[in-house]
Amino acid sequence: MADSLQxxxxxxxxxxxxxxxxxxxxxxxxxxxxxxxxxxLLCRDDFLKSAVAASDEH
Known part of the structure; x- marks a missing residue:
């Protein structure tokens, strides 16, 4: 990985x-x-999923 990232x-x-x-x-x-x-990678995927679910409810 380090090599790939140079x-x-x-x-x-x-x-x-x-x-x-x-x-x-x-x-x-x-x-x-x-x-x-x-x-x-930034652990924001659950936040985004919950935001989409909340917008679908309205």
Whole structure:
């Protein structure tokens, strides 16, 4: 993954441990590699699903 992101293994380990955050471009690359949305990576997918469900009720 670090190679795909063109970053060092130390830096990538910081992402995994929560001691650093990837850049916006890095976040998009991670999402593309894992075939998920950036919302999923940011733990916002449940929020979006609940917002859609609430709008469907009205």
């Amino acid at each position: 970053t060092g293994i130390r830096n990538y380990r910081k992402y995994e441990s929560g001691h650093a955050n990837p850049t916006l471009e890095g976040l998009v690359k991670i999402a593309d590699i894992l075939n998920v949305s950036t919302d999923y």
